[in-house]
Amino acid sequence: MSHDPHHAHPRDAEEGPPGEHEIMSRAMQELLEEKGILTAEQVRRRMELFEQEYPQRGSRVIAHAWADPAFKKRLLEDAKAACAEWGLDLEADRLIAVENTPQVHNVIVCTLCSCYPRALLGMPPTWYKSENYRRRVVREPRAVLKEFGTILAQDVSIRVHDSNADMRYVVVPMRPDGTEGWSEEELASILTRDTLVGVAIPRAPRDADQPTGRAA
Amino acid sequence: MNRNPADIGGEHAGPIDTVDHGLKFWEKQANALRNTLTSQKIVRLDELRRAAEDLGERYYRLAYFERTTEAMRNLLVEKGFFTRKELEEKIQAVRKRYDP
Amino acid sequence: MTPSAYTPAPQRRFNVGDLVRVKRSDPPGHRRTPSYVKGKEGTIERVCGSFPNPEELAYGFDGEPKRVLYRVRFRQKEVWDKYEGPDGDWIEMEIYEHWLERA
Numbered sequence: 001m002s003h004d005p006h007h008a009h010p011r012d013a014e015e016g017p018p019g020e021h022e023i024m025s026r027a028m029q030e031l032l033e034e035k036g037i038l039t040a041e042q043v044r045r046r047m048e049l050f051e052q053e054y055p056q057r058g059s060r061v062i063a064h065a066w067a068d069p070a071f072k073k074r075l076l077e078d079a080k081a082a083c084a085e086w087g088l089d090l091e092a093d094r095l096i097a098v099e100n101t102p103q104v105h106n107v108i109v110c111t112l113c114s115c116y117p118r119a120l121l122g123m124p125p126t127w128y129k130s131e132n133y134r135r136r137v138v139r140e141p142r143a144v145l146k147e148f149g150t151i152l153a154q155d156v157s158i159r160v161h162d163s164n165a166d167m168r169y170v171v172v173p174m175r176p177d178g179t180e181g182w183s184e185e186e187l188a189s190i191l192t193r194d195t196l197v198g199v200a201i202p203r204a205p206r207d208a209d210q211p212t213g214r215a216a
Numbered sequence: 217m218n219r220n221p222a223d224i225g226g227e228h229a230g231p232i233d234t235v236d237h238g239l240k241f242w243e244k245q246a247n248a249l250r251n252t253l254t255s256q257k258i259v260r261l262d263e264l265r266r267a268a269e270d271l272g273e274r275y276y277r278l279a280y281f282e283r284t285t286e287a288m289r290n291l292l293v294e295k296g297f298f299t300r301k302e303l304e305e306k307i308q309a310v311r312k313r314y315d316p
Numbered sequence: 317m318t319p320s321a322y323t324p325a326p327q328r329r330f331n332v333g334d335l336v337r338v339k340r341s342d343p344p345g346h347r348r349t350p351s352y353v354k355g356k357e358g359t360i361e362r363v364c365g366s367f368p369n370p371e372e373l374a375y376g377f378d379g380e381p382k383r384v385l386y387r388v389r390f391r392q393k394e395v396w397d398k399y400e401g402p403d404g405d406w407i408e409m410e411i412y413e414h415w416l417e418r419a
Contacts, residue, residue: 111225
């Protein structure tokens with residue numbers, strides 16, 4: 001981000017002219033830089049972390065939990081400590097991992113704002129931050145899951161976790177049949193972001209030779 | 217009585233747009249700005265949440281990053297990092313770069 | 317010290333399994349207790365530990381002394397009128413100690 005006044009800021013060409021809030025945000029950042037509160041490099045570095053580093057972590061951690069039952073046990077007891085031992089610093093996020101079983105399905109929300117384990121999953125999806133998700137998933141989780149194409153058997157209980165204070169949550173889905181012998185990389189490929197928030201369930205593809213799950 | 221516009225859990229509402237529309241470049245940068253400030257405890261996440269709630273009715277009229285940007289602005293002015301006037305001047309300067 | 321989510325709370329009032337009720341109170345200012353559980357009874361699912369009070373942090377204070385935070389589990393059928401789902405459906409969230417009373 002150059003401070004040359006004649007150099008326009010980097011933007012995506014398709015976005016159209018900058019709106020009021022975009023300009024406001026850039027102006028605030030520049031003022032803070034000028035006042036020595038932060039540097040453009042610090043902000044740029046954070047953008048990089050959110051773009052390249054954080055979004056990959058969740059599926060890797062949960063894939064490792066699927067592959068290593070002892071790690072999974074530690075993850076369920078104290079997720080932040082288990083991640084730290086594994087070499088993952090979750091910074092400020094205090095993580096609780098909740099496990100799906102044949103009897104229990106978990107889904108995460110922050111009704112009061114958009115708390116989300118960003119250092120593990122990256123930026124929350126727009127639907128997670130949306131008012132309608134925040135309003136409805138606590139009261140009618142089955143109807144909401146259905147909107148995501150996820151239908152649970154009636155004998156499965158749902159637990160909704162409202163991450164309204166200091167904890168952050170990640171779902172440990174059930175490992176599907178047909179993934180026996182898969183590498184952690186292959187397992188991670190079906191652990192989409194939506195499965196880690198609880199609105200989707202990981203699927204092993206029908207032809208089990210090549211995993212084709214796409215990252216959300 | 218529900219004073220807090222963010223306290224919406226359980227309200228009846230329409231369908232959810234289940235597609236993830238992602239973030240525009242400026243939103244990614246705004247998020248990184250927020251994260252830089254909170255990780256260094258220059259502002260606290262709790263203060264930002266409260267500043268968003270202080271928007272009152274306006275909370276519902278703004279999209280997510282518009283809301284967080286206005287909350288950030290109000291908080292930074294409140295805490296004395298810059299004045300509204302300084303920000304306005306900087307906004308004009310930034311605007312000129314896009315539309316000289 | 318392992319970077320755990322848990323900080324000890326030896327002075328705490330409640331323990332896992334205790335029946336508690338969320339206070340019916342609607343004070344002004346920043347609160348992290350959602351309205352939908354006010355007045356409802358639940359069970360302590362875990363003691364999260366002690367944290368600076370977010371109600372104070374929100375206004376630039378240091379939030380000390382720390383307050384004990386619990387995860388509380390509620391039956392959905394007890395939270396909502398006409399909840400559509402089985403009895404085993406729960407909702408869980410974190411509630412600060414000063415919002416709880418013994419049920």
